[in-house]
Amino acid sequence: MPKSRKTIDPAAEAMLDKAAEMGIATAFDRADQMKPCPIGSKGLCCKNCAMGPCRLAKEGQVGICGATIETVVARNLARAIAAGAAAHSDHGRDMAFVLHGAATGEAPGYRIRDEFKLREVARDLGIDTDGRTKEEIAIEVAEKALAEFGRQSGQLSYLSRAPRKRQEIWKELNIAPRGIDREIVEILHRTVVGNDQDAEHILDQGMRAALGDGWGGSMLATDLSDILFGTPSPLVTQVNLGVLKDDEVNIIIHGHEPTLSEMIVAAARDPEMIEYAKSKGANGITLAGICCTSNETLMRQGVPSAGNFLHQELAVLTGAVEAMVVDVQCIFQGLQDVTENFHTKLITTSPKAMISGAIHMQFDEHHAPEIAREIVKTAVDNYPNRGATYIPQVHENMVPGFSHEYIRYMLGGYYRGSLRPLNDAIMSGRLRGVAGVVGCNNPRVVQDEAHSHIVREFLKNDVLVVQTGCGALCSAKYGLLQGEALEYAGPGLREICETVGIPPILHMGSCVDNSRILTVLAEMATEGGLGDDISDIPGVGIAPEWMSEKALTIGTYFVASGAYVLFGVRSPIEGSEAVTDLIGRRWEEKTGGKLEFEPDPAKIVQKSLDHIDKKRAALGLPKYDASRFGQSGDRRYNAWLRAQAEGAKVSPYSMAGVTVKEA
Numbered sequence: 084m085p086k087s088r089k090t091i092d093p094a095a096e097a098m099l100d101k102a103a104e105m106g107i108a109t110a111f112d113r114a115d116q117m118k119p120c121p122i123g124s125k126g127l128c129c130k131n132c133a134m135g136p137c138r139l140a141k142e143g144q145v146g147i148c149g150a151t152i153e154t155v156v157a158r159n160l161a162r163a164i165a166a167g168a169a170a171h172s173d174h175g176r177d178m179a180f181v182l183h184g185a186a187t188g189e190a191p192g193y194r195i196r197d198e199f200k201l202r203e204v205a206r207d208l209g210i211d212t213d214g215r216t217k218e219e220i221a222i223e224v225a226e227k228a229l230a231e232f233g234r235q236s237g238q239l240s241y242l243s244r245a246p247r248k249r250q251e252i253w254k255e256l257n258i259a260p261r262g263i264d265r266e267i268v269e270i271l272h273r274t275v276v277g278n279d280q281d282a283e284h285i286l287d288q289g290m291r292a293a294l295g296d297g298w299g300g301s302m303l304a305t306d307l308s309d310i311l312f313g314t315p316s317p318l319v320t321q322v323n324l325g326v327l328k329d330d331e332v333n334i335i336i337h338g339h340e341p342t343l344s345e346m347i348v349a350a351a352r353d354p355e356m357i358e359y360a361k362s363k364g365a366n367g368i369t370l371a372g373i374c375c376t377s378n379e380t381l382m383r384q385g386v387p388s389a390g391n392f393l394h395q396e397l398a399v400l401t402g403a404v405e406a407m408v409v410d411v412q413c414i415f416q417g418l419q420d421v422t423e424n425f426h427t428k429l430i431t432t433s434p435k436a437m438i439s440g441a442i443h444m445q446f447d448e449h450h451a452p453e454i455a456r457e458i459v460k461t462a463v464d465n466y467p468n469r470g471a472t473y474i475p476q477v478h479e480n481m482v483p484g485f486s487h488e489y490i491r492y493m494l495g496g497y498y499r500g501s502l503r504p505l506n507d508a509i510m511s512g513r514l515r516g517v518a519g520v521v522g523c524n525n526p527r528v529v530q531d532e533a534h535s536h537i538v539r540e541f542l543k544n545d546v547l548v549v550q551t552g553c554g555a556l557c558s559a560k561y562g563l564l565q566g567e568a569l570e571y572a573g574p575g576l577r578e579i580c581e582t583v584g585i586p587p588i589l590h591m592g593s594c595v596d597n598s599r600i601l602t603v604l605a606e607m608a609t610e611g612g613l614g615d616d617i618s619d620i621p622g623v624g625i626a627p628e629w630m631s632e633k634a635l636t637i638g639t640y641f642v643a644s645g646a647y648v649l650f651g652v653r654s655p656i657e658g659s660e661a662v663t664d665l666i667g668r669r670w671e672e673k674t675g676g677k678l679e680f681e682p683d684p685a686k687i688v689q690k691s692l693d694h695i696d697k698k699r700a701a702l703g704l705p706k707y708d709a710s711r712f713g714q715s716g717d718r719r720y721n722a723w724l725r726a727q728a729e730g731a732k733v734s735p736y737s738m739a740g741v742t743v744k745e746a
């Protein structure tokens with residue numbers, strides 16, 4: 084373990100040493116210096132009106148309006164869920180505007196890349212496609228998508244993608260979202276002073292708004308991005324700070340929305356621009372991503388990743404970054420201070436996110452290629468200003484791009500694409516279950532440590548892992564998103580992965596792409612053999628190092644969809660036992676899913692495996708037994724092949740000294 088105990092990543096460790104040497108503060112240092120507020124961190128601070136803020140530090144204390152601890156804690160959680168849903172969903176809205184512009188020709192540079200997906204989305208939105216051009220369909224898809232945000236009654240169109248039983252549960256609980264924006268607004272209304280003061284009722288609306296994100300805003304963001312930029316399929320790329328090049332112009336693209344970054348990719352690959360970079364003394368242009376912009380561009384364009392959330396300042400510290408180009412979400416204001424120590428230009432691009440002191444080059448989809456070229460040119464022009472550089476030579480190969488469409492394809496080809504083999508593997512016990520391990524880094528805990536521990540334990544226990552966001556980039560940094568990671572896998576998981584030809588952890592995209600995981604869960608539930616609802620599936624969702632309100636929204640929509648979700652770090656509702664019980668026991672009674680906060684990664688693993696085993700038992704599946712399939716995989720098969728070549732008449736199973744027991 085590195086000496087500072089701030090990270091397990093050797094590249095980050097090297098850069099933190101560099102920062103200390105230069106006297107430059109990063110989020111890691113600020114986290115040391117800024118102790119969390121003991122009242123606010125437990126959800127006990129109410130600042131919803133000017134009679135307060137009220138700090139409810141003692142058992143039984145109430146605010147000036149009489150609000151109880153339970154109400155205050157629930158209101159704070161609901162507001163966080165609303166903020167997260169707003170961020171994801173606004174991202175989805177922007178994608179709809181770009182699709183509209185691409186179809187009408189008002190957004191030159193964009194085009195419809197996946198017509199098949201366009202037609203599929205059109206069908207799910209109830210749009211007639213017969214005899215119509217893709218542009219005509221796309222215009223109506225964009226309009227219908229935009230209408231989902233402003234919808235006032237009925238329910239979101241994509242809810243019909245959920246298993247029938249789940250749809251009935253939502254209806255019964257009255258939490259089926261009517262419109263994406265409406266549910267977010269209603270949380271703000273309900274939590275304004277003197278309004279909804281029943282914790283369960285407040286958090287029912289939290290679930291409703293979160294579902295509007297998961298099955299609405301985020302799902303639309305994913306779908307429309309696929310239509311515009313292509314549905315991902317696996318490719319090989321690299322990750323970590325070592326992807327930056329000492330002799331090339333380095334541009335970091337950081338944030339979330341793929342609209343500008345896709346154009347920057349095109350501009351940076353333009354031979355004329357590369358020649359221009361050479362005229363400035365560089366050998367070329369390297370683009371690298373951070374955070375979810377990275378996930379978006381690496382899974383579609385193979386753009387390497389400079390790392391996850393806490394790498395943003397560390398990348399600048401290399402002294403080798405000509406421009407840090409940011410759009411929305413997860414962008415530290417501290418970047419501005421760090422860039423001032425180097426030649427790096429911090430360029431903000433979104434009309435929604437400016438940073439004092441940064442250069443603002445506003446993105447507009449109607450002129451995207453020109454703006455992207457201007458940004459890349461600004462970076463190239465900055466290359467001669469570069470001083471000393473220090474790039475840690477640490478990087479790994481990774482295989483991202485497992486969209487749900489590709490997972491279906493890889494399990495059955497074009498004509499038999501389905502999740503049947505996945506369900507069968509769980510039913511037979513080769514796979515114990517499935518886990519989504521997602522979310523952020525948080526400097527309150529050692530960077531990547533919990534993520535890394537949890538996914539390795541799952542692999543060892545034959546749990547297939549899917550990942551998104553910064554969690555996926557974490558695993559990638561340690562070589563876990565490639566076939567070599569099979570050495571950590573249990574025998575059943577190993578055999579499945581070798582048969583299908585996949586790594587044991589599947590990168591499914593950015594944080595809005597958690598909607599892809601919803602789709603997979605829905606299809607697993609309807610495929611047969613694992614019950615008839617998401618809550619029946621032996622699976623869990625985990626955000627080990629979460630920090631963003633968006634993570635709370637994601638967790639909540641998974642719970643409301645029937646999943647058991649565990650968050651690490653700390654509990655933002657610790658101040659109320661009643662709310663802790665509400666989102667755990669009570670939500671499980673209502674939805675079949677539950678939300679828990681558990682800071683200890685080892686306990687997260689144990690609780691997850693217990694839950695998976697409980698769900699297996701409820702389905703009447705054989706008890707998971709790690710020894711049942713012996714030492715499966717290529718090692719045994721290769722040994723068997725060798726024995727065959729030598730004339731021995733033995734079965735691959737007996738080669739491993741095991742008897743395959745019947746289910």
Ligand code: BF8
Binds near residue numbers: 413523552630
């Ligand atoms: O949306 S995982 S730190 S980058 S919030 Fe942010 Fe968290 Fe990373 Fe993607 Ni998601």
